[in-house]
Amino acid sequence: MDRFETELDALKQRLMVMASCAETAVRRALQALWERDDGLALQVKESDRVIDRLEIEIDDLGIQQLAKAPLAGDLRLVTVATKIAHDLERVGDEAAKIARRAADLSREPAIPIQLDVPAMASLALDMLETALAAFRHCDPALARRVLPRDKEVDLFNTQVHRLLAQFMAEHPDTIKRCLHWMVVSRSLERIADHATNIAEDVVYLCEAQNIRHTGAKLVPAIESPSR
Amino acid sequence: MDRFETELDALKQRLMVMASCAETAVRRALQALWERDDGLALQVKESDRVIDRLEIEIDDLGIQQLAKAPLAGDLRLVTVATKIAHDLERVGDEAAKIARRAADLSREPAIPIQLDVPAMASLALDMLETALAAFRHCDPALARRVLPRDKEVDLFNTQVHRLLAQFMAEHPDTIKRCLHWMVVSRSLERIADHATNIAEDVVYLCEAQNIRHTGAKLVPAIESPSR
Numbered sequence: 001m002d003r004f005e006t007e008l009d010a011l012k013q014r015l016m017v018m019a020s021c022a023e024t025a026v027r028r029a030l031q032a033l034w035e036r037d038d039g040l041a042l043q044v045k046e047s048d049r050v051i052d053r054l055e056i057e058i059d060d061l062g063i064q065q066l067a068k069a070p071l072a073g074d075l076r077l078v079t080v081a082t083k084i085a086h087d088l089e090r091v092g093d094e095a096a097k098i099a100r101r102a103a104d105l106s107r108e109p110a111i112p113i114q115l116d117v118p119a120m121a122s123l124a125l126d127m128l129e130t131a132l133a134a135f136r137h138c139d140p141a142l143a144r145r146v147l148p149r150d151k152e153v154d155l156f157n158t159q160v161h162r163l164l165a166q167f168m169a170e171h172p173d174t175i176k177r178c179l180h181w182m183v184v185s186r187s188l189e190r191i192a193d194h195a196t197n198i199a200e201d202v203v204y205l206c207e208a209q210n211i212r213h214t215g216a217k218l219v220p221a222i223e224s225p226s227r
Numbered sequence: 228m229d230r231f232e233t234e235l236d237a238l239k240q241r242l243m244v245m246a247s248c249a250e251t252a253v254r255r256a257l258q259a260l261w262e263r264d265d266g267l268a269l270q271v272k273e274s275d276r277v278i279d280r281l282e283i284e285i286d287d288l289g290i291q292q293l294a295k296a297p298l299a300g301d302l303r304l305v306t307v308a309t310k311i312a313h314d315l316e317r318v319g320d321e322a323a324k325i326a327r328r329a330a331d332l333s334r335e336p337a338i339p340i341q342l343d344v345p346a347m348a349s350l351a352l353d354m355l356e357t358a359l360a361a362f363r364h365c366d367p368a369l370a371r372r373v374l375p376r377d378k379e380v381d382l383f384n385t386q387v388h389r390l391l392a393q394f395m396a397e398h399p400d401t402i403k404r405c406l407h408w409m410v411v412s413r414s415l416e417r418i419a420d421h422a423t424n425i426a427e428d429v430v431y432l433c434e435a436q437n438i439r440h441t442g443a444k445l446v447p448a449i450e451s452p453s454r
Contacts, residue, residue, distance in 0.1 A: 004298075004301065008301055008304055008305070011304070011305065011308050012304070012308065015308050015311060015312060015315075015362075016363065018312060018315050019311075019315060019359045019362070019363075021315075021319070022315040022316075022318040022319050022322070022355070023352075023355060023356060023359065025318070025319050025322035025323070026318060026321075026322045026325075026351075026352055026355060026418060027352065028322070028326070029322040029323070029325035029326040029329060030325065030348050030352065032325075032326050032329040032330070032333075033325060033326075033328070033329035033332065033348075033411065034345070036329070036332070036333035037329075037333070038330050038333055040326070040329075041326035041327065041329045041330040041333075042326075042330075043326075044322050044323055044325075044326035045323055045326060045327075047319070047322075048319045048320065048322065048323040051315065051316055051318075051319035052316060052319065054312070054315075054316075055312045055313065055315070055316040058308060058309060058312040059309050059312060059313075061308075062305045062306070062308055062309040062312075063309075065301075065305050066302070066305055066306075069296065069297070069298060069302060070296070070297045070298075071231075071296060071297075074231065074235055074292075075293070075296060075302065077235055077238070077239070078235070078238065078289045078292050078293055079289070079293075079306050079309075081238050081239065081242050081285060081288075081289055082285060082286050082289040082290075082306075083310075084242060084246075085242060085245060085281070085282045085285040085286060085289075086282065086286075088242075088245050088246060088248075088249040088278065088281075088282070089249075089278055089279060089281075089282040091249040091252070091253060091278075092248070092249050092252050092274070092275045092278035092279065093275065094253075095249070095252035095253045095255070095256040095271050095274075095275065096252070096256070096271055096272050096275040098253075098256035098257065098259075098260060098271075099255070099256040099259050099260075099267070099268035099269075099271035099272060100268065100272075101260070102256060102259040102260035102263070102264075102267075102268045103259070103265050103268040103269075105260070105263070106259075106263035106264070106265055106268075118261070121257050121260075124253075125250075125253055125254065125257065128249070128250060128253060129250060132246045132250065135242075135246070136243065136246075165402065165403065165406055168395075168399075168402055169399055169402045169403070172395075172396055172399040172402075175392065175395055175396045175399075175402070176392065176396070179392055184260065191253060
């Protein structure tokens with residue numbers, strides 16, 4: 001077996017390990033749900049970190065292998081383009097979801113509650129525009145500016161959900177409308193996620209560097225069972 | 228400019244068109260939301276179909292270009308492996324989300340409502356297991372069996388959400404618990420989505436064929452603005 005084949009085999013093996021981890025995590029999460037078992041729920045959280053690390057490892061292996069291929073730069077563009085297209089397709093789905101809820105909400109009276117959805121929407125849209133501008137101009141510095149803002153949107157979403165849950169408990173007649181707003185808020189949060197993915201892909205495209213889960217990279221590597 | 232470069236340029240151009248469409252869709256959806264404008268909401272739905280078609284087109288261009296590269300089969304494995312890893316990472320996130328809600332729910336009394344969550348969970352888990360088995364054994368026929376079941380899970384999710392929304396309206400004291408169950412149901416639906424993505428990637432890996440959005444492929448092609 002030549003070296004490239006050995007490396008491909010290593011990639012496939014790691015992916016198998018990751019697949020088992022993910023399957024086990026789902027099974028344990030469901031068991032925790034049915035058996036009301038807190039300890040098991042905690043184990044799932046732990047294994048999620050292992051899964052995150054495996055993704056980085058697999059991504060890195062993939063990147064190393066693609067880098068050695070003939071026409072490496074061009075291939076990077078091709079693979080990144082299809083990834084970005086996938087993210088944009090999901091952005092379209094989320095926009096359609098928001099539009100559906102907008103139509104539902106337009107037929108109901110407004111709810112008397114101050115929500116940060118407009119600020120959240122501006123932020124998410126701005127992240128998307130910035131990520132796409134970074135792609136257009138191949139500007140990794142611009143792309144990097146998108147990344148830290150994902151957490152801000154997450155915070156907005158958590159806060160909006162909390163306020164809505166509280167409000168609907170106090171005013172059960174608004175439940176339907178509050179649920180629509182929850183969907184809108186979550187869709188905005190997902191648009192921000194996709195913008196973040198695109199920004200990460202632009203950095204990889206321009207600098208051939210993988211920056212997903214950079215936070216996790218600061219933690220020492222965990223040995224996985226198959227090693 | 229040689230032919231490969233021209234093709235790469237075409238790929239990039241199509242992606243730019245797609246990027247504009249997705250940005251516009253988000254902007255219009257938000258405008259529909261703020262201005263309570265049903266007509267605009269409908270336009271977003273239309274543009275979502277254009278976006279879906281563009282994704283297929285870009286995917287196909289990418290696949291054609293990768294197919295011409297030296298070591299095409301190996302490259303396919305590398306790119307598919309990183310995609311599957313990304314889906315598995317999201318599966319891990321969803322499992323963690325279910326586990327968190329399981330822990331919350333275990334501290335509250337059960338809600339007296341018959342939900343199809345166990346059946347839905349079995350189906351989603353089975354889809355994941357089947358997709359991963361198809362990858363392990365490079366069995367595209369097995370992978371194809373996963374695809375039609377995604378819709379079943381979507382139906383379960385819609386039904387569970389409807390029942391929960393109704394129940395919480397009648398019993399506002401259960402709102403918090405009902406919201407936890409909504410999150411669990413949506414996570415299961417997303418696990419099924421990721422299983423479907425993986426199954427589609429396995430078909431592509433084994434048959435070098437793109438089967439995403441096959442439904443949309445039956446509709447005649449829409450001309451996009453830049454053509």
